[in-house]
Amino acid sequence: MMAPAVVLLLxxxxxxxxxxxxxxxxxxxxxxxxxxxxGLDWVGFENYVRFFSSSSFWPSVQITVLMVGGVxxxxxxxxxxxxxxxxxxxxxxxxxxxxxxxxxxVMPTVSxxxxxxxxxxxxxxxxxHLWRFFGAEPVVWLxxxxxxxxIFIVSWQWLPFATLILLTAIQSLDSEQLEASxxxxxxxxxRFAYIVLPHMGRAITIVTLIMTIFLLxxxxxxxxxxxxxxxxxxxxxxxxQRVIDSQNIGLGSAxxxxxxxxxxxxxxxxxxxxxxxxxx
Amino acid sequence: xxxxELKQVTKSFGNTQVIPPLDLTIHEGEFTVFVGPSGCGKxxxxxxxxxxxxxxxxxxxxxxxxxxxxxxxxxxxxMVFQSYALYPHMSVRKNIAFPLKMAKMxxxxxxxxxxxxAEVLNLKDYIDRxxxxxxxxxxxxxxxxxAIVREPSAFLFDEPLSNLDAALRVGMRLEISELHxxxxxxxxxxxxxxxxAMTMADKIVVLQAGVIEQIGSPLELYRTPRNVFVAxxxxxxxxxxxxxxxxxxxxxxxxxxxxxxxxxxxGEGEWNGTVGVAEHLGSDTFFHIHNTGLGEMLTVRAIGxxxxxxxxxxxxxxxxxxxxxFDAAGLRIA
Amino acid sequence: xxxxxxxxxxxxxxxxxxxxxxxxxxPIFWTILTSFKTEAQAISNPPVFFNFDWTLENYAVVxxxxxxxxxxxxxxxxxxxxxxxxxxIAVPAAWSMAFVPSAKTKNILLWMLSTxxxxxxxxxxxxxxxxxxxxxxxxxxxxxxxxxxxxxPIIVWMLYTYFREIPGEILEASRMDGATLREExxxxxxxxxxxxxxxxxxxNFILAWNEAFWTLNLTAAKAAPLTAFIxxxxxxxxxxxxxxxxxxTMAIAPILILGWxxxxxxxxxxxxxxxx
Numbered sequence: 001m002m003a004p005a006v007v008l009l010l011x012x013x014x015x016x017x018x019x020x021x022x023x024x025x026x027x028x029x030x031x032x033x034x035x036x037x038x039g040l041d042w043v044g045f046e047n048y049v050r051f052f053s054s055s056s057f058w059p060s061v062q063i064t065v066l067m068v069g070g071v072x073x074x075x076x077x078x079x080x081x082x083x084x085x086x087x088x089x090x091x092x093x094x095x096x097x098x099x100x101x102x103x104x105x106v107m108p109t110v111s112x113x114x115x116x117x118x119x120x121x122x123x124x125x126x127x128x129h130l131w132r133f134f135g136a137e138p139v140v141w142l143x144x145x146x147x148x149x150x151i152f153i154v155s156w157q158w159l160p161f162a163t164l165i166l167l168t169a170i171q172s173l174d175s176e177q178l179e180a181s182x183x184x185x186x187x188x189x190x191r192f193a194y195i196v197l198p199h200m201g202r203a204i205t206i207v208t209l210i211m212t213i214f215l216l217x218x219x220x221x222x223x224x225x226x227x228x229x230x231x232x233x234x235x236x237x238x239x240x241q242r243v244i245d246s247q248n249i250g251l252g253s254a255x256x257x258x259x260x261x262x263x264x265x266x267x268x269x270x271x272x273x274x275x276x277x278x279x280x
Numbered sequence: 281x282x283x284x285e286l287k288q289v290t291k292s293f294g295n296t297q298v299i300p301p302l303d304l305t306i307h308e309g310e311f312t313v314f315v316g317p318s319g320c321g322k323x324x325x326x327x328x329x330x331x332x333x334x335x336x337x338x339x340x341x342x343x344x345x346x347x348x349x350x351x352x353x354x355x356x357x358x359m360v361f362q363s364y365a366l367y368p369h370m371s372v373r374k375n376i377a378f379p380l381k382m383a384k385m386x387x388x389x390x391x392x393x394x395x396x397x398a399e400v401l402n403l404k405d406y407i408d409r410x411x412x413x414x415x416x417x418x419x420x421x422x423x424x425x426x427a428i429v430r431e432p433s434a435f436l437f438d439e440p441l442s443n444l445d446a447a448l449r450v451g452m453r454l455e456i457s458e459l460h461x462x463x464x465x466x467x468x469x470x471x472x473x474x475x476x477a478m479t480m481a482d483k484i485v486v487l488q489a490g491v492i493e494q495i496g497s498p499l500e501l502y503r504t505p506r507n508v509f510v511a512x513x514x515x516x517x518x519x520x521x522x523x524x525x526x527x528x529x530x531x532x533x534x535x536x537x538x539x540x541x542x543x544x545x546x547g548e549g550e551w552n553g554t555v556g557v558a559e560h561l562g563s564d565t566f567f568h569i570h571n572t573g574l575g576e577m578l579t580v581r582a583i584g585x586x587x588x589x590x591x592x593x594x595x596x597x598x599x600x601x602x603x604x605x606f607d608a609a610g611l612r613i614a
Numbered sequence: 615x616x617x618x619x620x621x622x623x624x625x626x627x628x629x630x631x632x633x634x635x636x637x638x639x640x641p642i643f644w645t646i647l648t649s650f651k652t653e654a655q656a657i658s659n660p661p662v663f664f665n666f667d668w669t670l671e672n673y674a675v676v677x678x679x680x681x682x683x684x685x686x687x688x689x690x691x692x693x694x695x696x697x698x699x700x701x702x703i704a705v706p707a708a709w710s711m712a713f714v715p716s717a718k719t720k721n722i723l724l725w726m727l728s729t730x731x732x733x734x735x736x737x738x739x740x741x742x743x744x745x746x747x748x749x750x751x752x753x754x755x756x757x758x759x760x761x762x763x764x765x766x767p768i769i770v771w772m773l774y775t776y777f778r779e780i781p782g783e784i785l786e787a788s789r790m791d792g793a794t795l796r797e798e799x800x801x802x803x804x805x806x807x808x809x810x811x812x813x814x815x816x817x818n819f820i821l822a823w824n825e826a827f828w829t830l831n832l833t834a835a836k837a838a839p840l841t842a843f844i845x846x847x848x849x850x851x852x853x854x855x856x857x858x859x860x861x862x863t864m865a866i867a868p869i870l871i872l873g874w875x876x877x878x879x880x881x882x883x884x885x886x887x888x889x890x
Binding site: 001002004005006008009012013015016017019020023036082085086088089090091092093095096097098099100101102103104105106107108109110111113114115116117118119123124126129132133156159160161164165168203206207210213216217219220223224225236239240243244249252253256257259260262263264266267270271274275278 | 619623624627628630631632634635636638639641642644645648656657659660661703704706707709710711720722723724726727728729730731732733734735736737738739740741743744763764766767770820823824826827830831840841842844845847848854855858859862865866869870872873874877880881884885
Binding site: 332351352353357358361367369378379382383426430 | 781783784786787788789790791792793794797801802805806
């Protein structure tokens with residue numbers, strides 16, 4: 001009964017993978033007349049070397065790391081804080097939860113455009129109004145602080161996810177453990193450091209890994225805000241440009257293989273945790 | 281109706297044999313309890329009878345006909361599970377009616393039987409609730425209700441009281457015993473709790489590692505345990521088992537004396553020691569006695585409230601005629 | 615046991631939580647509000663909050679100019695189709711892994727998960743090429759297939775974790791009660807599995823609805839869903855904040871409402887059962 005799902009997924013994985021691998025070892029420029037029908041020239045590792053040594057490669061890796069790292073740092077730190085706050089007794093907890101979770105359900109193109117225009121537009125955006133109100137010169141966010149702005153937008157989208165999962169993790173903490181540590185004389189801060197944080201450790205790891213995998217392939221947010229300009233060209237976007245804009249399939253495919261390797265390194269760690277969980 | 285016979289039944293999971301060849305007859309109308317420590321195979325044995333596990337070899341006969349290869353539903357048995365296994369999406373009424381519905385019984389008869397069961401088990405007030413809205417005891421009764429409406433030839437209970445709190449357990453114990461007295465149907469009941477076994481059973485089957493250690497009425501097991509294992513398992517607090525020199529005096533490898541068969545005497549007794557913890561139950565007091573030189577701590581029952589303190593010297597006389605003797609293989613010496 | 619806390623402390627936490635909640639929600643609130651303004655009011659400084667002339671004109675203009683309904687319909691078909699098809703294929707798989715597990719089950723599950731981690735961009739060109747060969751470019755069917763496959767691991771995993779929670783004793787009880795395999799599936803398993811299947815449906819519908827890599831790269835005009843519709847607003851012409859807001863509101867409103875129902879499933883679905 002597993003066969004249909006397994007066969008479909010196997011095809012879904014193997015066909016593009018094999019094609020990408022093949023293209024990464026050939027010269028393939030459709031605009032200059034290369035086509036599969038005419039046969040493609042084998043160039044060995046040339047695409048890999050060129051992609052690796054091109055002037056855009058290292059900046060794109062740096063930008064990717066900065067973006068993923070920045071979003072993760074914001075989401076984890078604020079996620080833990082918000083989760084702790086939302087776990088406290090309060091009035092209207094359900095409504096606050098709904099408010100906090102909402103951005104996750106906004107489609108990426110909408111959130112990117114709303115932030116780009118309504119909030120960050122240097123003339124008519126709310127931030128510009130706010131800056132002028134305090135007598136400051138409005139910032140051209142997506143040009144002068146482009147990477148930070150995108151990090152901010154993406155964090156807004158993913159913070160709900162981190163908060164919700166961390167909140168779920170906190171709520172699964174046995175309150176007797178906290179009471180025991182309180183009886184043992186631990187201050188609130190010590191209770192957080194020695195009981196709550198270790199308990200959340202696994203959830204934090206999982207959030208980090210899952211978000212990393214999704215964040216590595218962030219696309220729409222860059223596509224509709226800066227289009228990869230002003231120092232926001234991540235590895236994903238660079239590959240996209242090589243394939244679609246410059247139509248250099250060989251080069252783009254070599255980049256794709258790099259991206260696959262990178263994603264798999266992170267995936268291995270995630271799978272270990274998930275796999276362990278499966279045994280319980 | 282309701283005689284169950286196991287003939288040379290074995291069960292293996294992979295290469296491990298959990299039940300070596302085993303013969304057992306459960307007579308009609310008997311309340312039989314399988315008791316033993318966890319992992320002794322008692323639940324497996326029950327599931328073999330139910331048909332939820334296939335036996336590896338041998339035969340199971342129910343009412344004289346071979347049921348070895350019958351599917352569970354065709355064996356005419358009803359089972360009450362440890363977790364109750366109520367259908368969470370059905371009301372109490374539907375839960376109880378389910379086996380009848382599966383038997384394609386007509387609706388009027390189903391209603392009649394469900395109402396009768398609800399009456400007997402005091403479920404009328406909850407009949408339209410879902411299991412999730414019921415307490416543990418109520419769920420237990422629904423599970424029993426679902427079993428009795430089928431009017432099975434035998435009931436199988438798999439540790440049905442282990443999820444209840446102590447007070448409720450005593451109550452349900454009585455209810456099940458009462459039910460047996462009224463229905464007079466064969467019941468096979470699995471538990472690890474020897475108190476449940478002693479209080480409810482007509483016949484107790486003590487199991488260890490898939491092997492039947494002894495079969496008998498509660499008092500037979502109490503008075504004449506066939507071996508050291510049964511001696512130690514049946515009775516609360518446990519029988520004092522003493523080996524070594526003292527046992528040799530009685531020509532045995534091990535001697536056993538129940539706490540209630542040791543008398544406290546003034547001054548020196550046959551055995552002497554110091555009082556440790558005293559457990560006052562009101563009607564009885566149990567003393568733990570240390571430093572007797574017998575190797576083991578002794579437990580002694582005294583009737584009523586005896587004023588001995590921790591650390592006091594105490595003299596003890598075991599009643600020789602109530603003493604159990606076992607040989608090196610652990611078997612009872614007659 | 616939860617302890618009672620002082621009213622004072624509760625007031626402070628309530629205020630802080632609400633402040634944060636409202637701040638996070640503000641962009642969405644502002645977008646919805648702006649969609650009812652005129653273009654002039656939408657960019658007025660200082661911003662107007664409620665004292666403006668409420669108008670539905672933007673919604674009319676958006677529908678008229680860019681045929682919103684067509685994109686909406688594409689979104690519904692693509693997200694709905696891929697989810698339903700995915701579930702139809704995944705139920706038997708998850709079923710057999712949950713109830714008849716073998717030594718290989720765990721590895722198959724993990725392997726399925728690993729396909730979800732493949733960066734989409736690595737498959738972009740091969741897939742475009744396949745789409746050209748198979749004549750699937752800019753078709754709803756093509757996107758349904760791609761989104762179905764890309765969400766399949768999550769669907770299988772969610773269903774698997776739900777199915778595993780159905781206790782085996784209940785199935786045994788139904789067997790003791792005389793249910794045949796068909797009756798067991800119809801009366802016991804299906805009703806017990808439906809909440810899990812519904813949650814899976816809901817979450818994956820949302821994921822498919824918001825998917826913005828394949829929907830942007832494999833469609834042009836005919837099959838473009840709302841993600842692409844919104845992306846077409848990225849190059850503005852003249853005053854357009856109010857219209858952008860109206861378009862955005864229409865694109866997110868249905869999913870926001872569905873999403874609020876699926877909070878709990880979200881955690882489970884996206885952590886592959888590792889956090890519950």
